[in-house]
Amino acid sequence: MVNQKIYIINLSNFYNIISELKEHIGYEIFKFDTQEIFFDKYASKSISTENSILIVHEKDYNFFVKNINEDQIIKFKPPVNILTFIESLNVRFIQKKYQDQSNVNVKDFFLDINSRELKKGKSSLKLTERETEMILFLNNSKKPVNVETLEKEIWQHSSELETHTVETHIYRLRKKIKAEFGNDDLIKSNKNGYTI
Numbered sequence: 001m002v003n004q005k006i007y008i009i010n011l012s013n014f015y016n017i018i019s020e021l022k023e024h025i026g027y028e029i030f031k032f033d034t035q036e037i038f039f040d041k042y043a044s045k046s047i048s049t050e051n052s053i054l055i056v057h058e059k060d061y062n063f064f065v066k067n068i069n070e071d072q073i074i075k076f077k078p079p080v081n082i083l084t085f086i087e088s089l090n091v092r093f094i095q096k097k098y099q100d101q102s103n104v105n106v107k108d109f110f111l112d113i114n115s116r117e118l119k120k121g122k123s124s125l126k127l128t129e130r131e132t133e134m135i136l137f138l139n140n141s142k143k144p145v146n147v148e149t150l151e152k153e154i155w156q157h158s159s160e161l162e163t164h165t166v167e168t169h170i171y172r173l174r175k176k177i178k179a180e181f182g183n184d185d186l187i188k189s190n191k192n193g194y195t196i
Contacts, residue, residue, distance in 0.1 A: 003028045004093050005052035008039050010060060011076055018082075025086065027093075035060055039067070071096060074161055106139045106196060107186060118177070125180040130154060131173050135187075135196065144193035170194065 005028045008015040015031040022029060030047075032038040035056070040046045054073045056064050061075040074092065094176070102114040116124045116132045122123045127135070133154050138145055145153075147166045170187055178184035188195050 003051070005030060006089070007032060007038065007047070007049075007052055007054045009035055009054060009056050009064075011055060011057055014055070014076060014078075014080075021082070021086070025041075027089070035063065053089065053096070073100070097150065104136065107133060109181075109186065111135055111139075118180075120181055123180055125176060127173075130169065134173070136168065138187060138196045139196055141195070144190060144195045146193035150194070 004026065006018070007030050008018065009032045012033065015029070018025070018029055032041070038047075038054075039114045042049070048076075049068060049072055052072065054064060054068060055076050058074060058077045061073065064073050071092075074089070098114075102112055104113060105138070106118070108120060111117075111132065112119060113132065113136070116127045116129065118127055118135070125183045134150065137150070137153055150166045174184040174187060177186055186196060
């Protein structure tokens with residue numbers, strides 16, 4: 001398991017306090033004396049923000065939000081109740097883990113399983129539960145999936161369906177994707193079935 005990391009930036013006194021509690025906190029703790037030092041290491045890829053939370057002074061917050069995901073940043077505004085602060089850190093890590101688990105890469109899209117949205121850049125498309133299941137199933141498949149397999153796996157039965165149910169759903173989904181994102185080549189078809 002990847003260790004959760006806290007990057008404390010330009011907050012030496014707070015770092016000293018947290019360091020004293022290190023044995024009671026399940027995080028790796030790193031201190032950066034200035035935001036420039038942090039961004040130099042970040043730009044050179046000697047540190048990663050994956051599975052981490054940055055703690056920055058309130059005066060530096062807006063600068064960091066321009067460069068790092070806002071959900072990874074905690075604005076430090078003294079005075080702080082240390083127990084409440086640690087509790088909020090724990091909550092933030094739980095939220096981040098839940099969010100990371102719900103996002104799936106599908107080609108050059110993100111599929112948010114929880115909100116059932118397909119996203120690319122600033123555009124997003126609301127999906128039905130069945131459309132979400134279809135995309136996930138095709139994305140996880142290493143080879144083309146035929147209509148019968150989709151009927152069985154997604155609709156949970158085979159012979160009772162009308163012959164063109166799968167094709168109709170895929171046609172509508174492609175149409176929705178093209179209308180929102182300008183292309184419909186996410187789901188491809190060939191003689192062996194459908195692929196992503």
